[in-house]
Amino acid sequence: xxxxxxxxxxxxxxxxxxxxxxxxxxxxxxxxxxxxxxxxxxxxxxxxxxxxxxxxxxxxxxxxxxxxxxxxxxxxxxxxxxxxxxxxxxxxxxxxxxxxxxxxxxxxxxxxxxxxxxxxxxxxxxxxxxxxxxxxxxxxxxxxxxxxxxxxxxxxxxxxxxxxxxxxxxxxxxxxxxxxxxxxxxxxxxxxxxxxxxxxxxxxxxxxxxxxxxxxxxxxxxxxxxxxxxxxxxxxxxxxxxxxxxxxxxxxxxxxxxxxxxxxxxx
Ligand SMILES: C[S@@+](CC[C@H](N)C(=O)[O-])C[C@H]1O[C@@H](n2cnc3c(N)ncnc32)[C@H](O)[C@@H]1O
Numbered sequence: 326x327x328x329x330x331x332x333x334x335x336x337x338x339x340x341x342x343x344x345x346x347x348x349x350x351x352x353x354x355x356x357x358x359x360x361x362x363x364x365x366x367x368x369x370x371x372x373x374x375x376x377x378x379x380x381x382x383x384x385x386x387x388x389x390x391x392x393x394x395x396x397x398x399x400x401x402x403x404x405x406x407x408x409x410x411x412x413x414x415x416x417x418x419x420x421x422x423x424x425x426x427x428x429x430x431x432x433x434x435x436x437x438x439x440x441x442x443x444x445x446x447x448x449x450x451x452x453x454x455x456x457x458x459x460x461x462x463x464x465x466x467x468x469x470x471x472x473x474x475x476x477x478x479x480x481x482x483x484x485x486x487x488x489x490x491x492x493x494x495x496x497x498x499x500x501x502x503x504x505x506x507x508x509x510x511x512x513x514x515x516x517x518x519x520x521x522x523x524x525x526x527x528x529x530x531x532x533x534x535x536x537x538x539x540x541x542x543x544x545x546x547x548x549x550x551x552x553x554x555x556x557x558x559x560x561x562x563x564x565x566x567x568x569x570x571x572x573x574x575x576x577x578x579x580x581x582x583x584x585x586x587x588x589x590x591x592x
Contacts, residue, residue, distance in 0.1 A: 342386065342390075343382070343383055343386040343423065343426065346426035346427065346429075346430055347422055347423075347426045347460060348460065349426070349429075349430070350422065350425050350426040350429050350434075350460075350473060351422075351457060351460035351461060352460075353433065353473065380563075381419070381563060381572060382419070382420065382422075382423050384559075384561040384562070384563060384572070384573070385420055385423050385573065386423055386427060387561050388532075388559050388561060388562075388573055388576055389423075389424075389427050389530070390427075391557060391559070391560075391576075392530065392555055392557055392576045392577075392578050393578070395554070395555035395557065395578065396528065396554050396555055396578050397554075406432060407432055407433050407434060407435045407473075408428050408429060408431065408432050408433070408434045408435070408496050408497065409434070409435045409437075409492050409494070409495045409496050409497070409524075410424055410425070410428055410434050410435070410436045410437070410495060410496065410497045410498075410499065411437050411439065411491065411495045411497070411498045411499070411519075411522065412424060412436070412437070412438045412439070412498075412499045412500075412501070413439055413482055413498055413499070413500045413515065413518075413519055414439070414440055414441075414482065414500055414501075414503070414504070414515065415438040415439060415440050415445075415446075415449060415477075415499075415501070416440050416442065416445045416449070417445050417448040417449050417452060418438045418440075418445075418448075418449035418452065418453070418477065419452065420499075420501060421436060421438060421449065421452075421453050421456075421475060422453065422456050422457075422460075424436065424497075424499055425473055425475065428496075428497050429473055433473045433474075434473045434474075434475075435473070435474050435492065436473065436474065436475040436476070437475075437476050437477075437478060437491055437492075437495075438475070438476070438477040438478070439477075439478045439479075439480055439482060439491075440479065441479070441480065441481045441482070442479065443479035445479075446477045446478065446479040447477075447479075449477045450477040453475050453477070478490060478491075482514075482515045482518050482519075483511060483514040483515060483518065485518055491522065493522070494522055494523065494524040494525075494527065495522055495523060495524060495527055496524055496526075496527045496528070497527060497528055497529075497530065498519045498522065498523055498527065498528075498529045498530070499529075499530045499531075500515075500519065500529070500530070500531045500532070501531075501532050501573065502532055502533065502534050502572075502573070503515075503516075503531050503532070503533060503538075503542050504538075505538060505541050505542045505545055506535075506537070506538040506541065509541070509545070512542075512545070513545055513549070516542075516545055516546055516549055516551075517549055520546075520549055520550070520551055520581055523580075523581050525581060526580075527580070527581070528554070528578055528579070528580060529546075529551070529578070529579040529580070530576065530577070530578050530579075531546075531576070531577050531579070532559075532573040532574070532575065532576045532577075533574060533575045533576075533577075534565070534570045534571065534572070534574055535569050535570045535571075535574060536569065536574070536575070539556070539574070539575040539577070542577075543556060543577060546579055550581070550582050551579045551580065551581060551582065552579060552580050552581070552582055553577055553578075553579050554578045554579060554580055555577065555578045556575065556576070556577035556578075557575065557576055557577075558574065558575055559571075559573050559574060559575065559576055562574045
């Protein structure tokens with residue numbers, strides 16, 4: 326079976342978009358009024374010497390831009406509402422700031438990272454705090470409006486029915502390097518949980534390390550009633566030592582079902 330829509334997609338070639346969006350994100354200024362070119366230049370040179378903006382984050386940014394360009398994105402209707410993001414099975418979650426900056430271009434985000442491994446969640450929370458401190462050095466301390474909020478939770482996604490620590494639904498659920506190859510039964514339950522918590526007009530974004538696992542994930546989601554809106558082979562995927570595996574090799578965007586096509590959100 327062919328992976329649908331697997332042609333390479335061109336993406337912006339500079340870090341300006343990412344750095345500018347990160348600055349807006351951490352300053353709480355979604356208008357970008359306080360983020361001028363000098364500030365972006367200054368921060369870029371700081372980040373070039375800092376592991377927090379690794380090449381992988383830039384690749385991730387471009388991947389998100391490429392896959393979202395494939396999905397219909399009418400204007401967000403609920404202006405002022407925060408964008409609710411769940412990063413499921415997130416491990417140490419190095420992508421949290423990038424996801425916040427990417428999806429938070431229209432409104433502040435409410436971000437939840439969840440993984441069953443408490444140690445990884447602890448790392449994720451500390452990592453985000455360090456990144457936030459670094460950016461706050463560069464941005465105005467006073468937040469306009471409410472600002473964004475990030476929370477990291479250690480729990481088992483297969484046992485969360487009726488779980489109250491999370492919002493009922495999310496605008497975006499991100500699952501990086503889903504692991505259905507490892508245990509289909511468990512991951513089918515994790516996928517079912519994700520679909521259950523996805524807003525009717527929300528988007529689920531998954532990535533995979535290798536081709537076969539991506540196909541199995543897409544089939545599993547379809548069997549659960551989800552619709553695949555786009556699936557791409559990531560042209561900027563970073564190769565790994567293991568043949569046939571690479572970072573974010575494939576990315577797919579899904580919605581709950583054909584009847585519930587996304588009608589809101591996203592920059
Ligand atoms: C292949 S790793 C991907 C981790 C991370 N998203 C990344 O891209 O590096 C799969 C992750 O799923 C998590 N996981 C496995 N079963 C889980 C469950 N039942 N609930 C929540 N997380 C789970 C693991 O702890 C692991 O961090």
